[in-house]
Amino acid sequence: MVSGVAHADVVFRKKPPAATDDSAAGTEASPTGGEPAADKTNYVPQATDEKDYPELQAEKDKQAADAALARDARKAQLQRDKEKGDPIYKKWEFWAVTGAVVVGAVLAIWGGSAVLHQINGGDVQPCPMGANDGCFGQGR
Amino acid sequence: MKMRNLFITAALAGLGAGCSEYKYVDVHVVFDPTMYDITSTQVVTTCQVTVTGAASGKFSLPQGICPNRTNSGDALDAGTFEFSTFASSGTINFQVDTYTGQGFDPNCITGTGTTPVMVTSPSMLKGTVTIAKTGKAACTNVTPPTSTVDSGT
Numbered sequence: 149m150v151s152g153v154a155h156a157d158v159v160f161r162k163k164p165p166a167a168t169d170d171s172a173a174g175t176e177a178s179p180t181g182g183e184p185a186a187d188k189t190n191y192v193p194q195a196t197d198e199k200d201y202p203e204l205q206a207e208k209d210k211q212a213a214d215a216a217l218a219r220d221a222r223k224a225q226l227q228r229d230k231e232k233g234d235p236i237y238k239k240w241e242f243w244a245v246t247g248a249v250v251v252g253a254v255l256a257i258w259g260g261s262a263v264l265h266q267i268n269g270g271d272v273q274p275c276p277m278g279a280n281d282g283c284f285g286q287g288r
Numbered sequence: 289m290k291m292r293n294l295f296i297t298a299a300l301a302g303l304g305a306g307c308s309e310y311k312y313v314d315v316h317v318v319f320d321p322t323m324y325d326i327t328s329t330q331v332v333t334t335c336q337v338t339v340t341g342a343a344s345g346k347f348s349l350p351q352g353i354c355p356n357r358t359n360s361g362d363a364l365d366a367g368t369f370e371f372s373t374f375a376s377s378g379t380i381n382f383q384v385d386t387y388t389g390q391g392f393d394p395n396c397i398t399g400t401g402t403t404p405v406m407v408t409s410p411s412m413l414k415g416t417v418t419i420a421k422t423g424k425a426a427c428t429n430v431t432p433p434t435s436t437v438d439s440g441t
């Protein structure tokens with residue numbers, strides 16, 4: 149069921165008088181007083197909906213595009229602010245690089261000391277059983 | 289490419305030149321059987337080794353082994369010691385001095401022996417030191433002095 153308010157314009161008009169020969173006298177249809185009625189064919193039409201629609205549409209499109217641009221700019225600004233505002237230790241890249249550096253340093257120290265130890269002769273051999281006087285010299 | 293190969297070769301050569309390798313010298317110590325017997329070796333209280341040449345060091349051999357007081361084995365056999373060194377060439381001299389009495393008074397050296405060991409490519413080297421009497425007999429650290437103990441040998 150359609151709901152709404154019904155509206156109707158009611159115009160009351162006088163019945164036109166019967167035609168007479170008294171053309172000199174003014175009639176209701178063509179009154180004599182006042183200025184003559186303007187030529188009905190010489191009017192300037194007001195703007196019609198057909199002509200308004202493309203401009204409105206273009207205006208609406210332009211506003212929508214501007215709004216989208218503004219929204220994107222705002223979003224980008226927020227993202228930049230977020231990235232700029234975060235402390236470096238809250239970024240995963242920081243911990244990835246830090247972890248890699250720490251692991252690398254440990255491996256370098258461990259490997260370097262092992263290589264250095266090997267360069268310096270490595271481990272001295274244990275004292276043999278036959279050396280009943282003992283073992284002396286470098287590494288002992 | 290040529291420069292890179294040259295660099296790698298130089299680096300490896302440098303690394304190789306910097307590497308050290310242990311050499312082990314096993315030195316057998318014996319008393320000269322023509323000069324010592326089981327009694328005369330017991331006068332010795334300490335055997336001191338002095339290493340010179342391509343390597344250096346000074347240490348004493350354990351009492352009881354040099355001289356042999358274990359009541360087993362050869363009384364003139366003073367045992368074997370092993371000396372480790374990074375020396376890769378040259379000659380290492382091992383000198384063993386036997387002392388009587390306490391301390392290391394040069395006047396109390398009763399015997400001495402030395403052996404040179406050439407350092408060659410094998411990592412295990414051997415040498416033998418034969419201790420001979422020095423003839424010195426002026427040690428006053430013992431009672432009676434060694435002049436009376438060693439006389440006649």
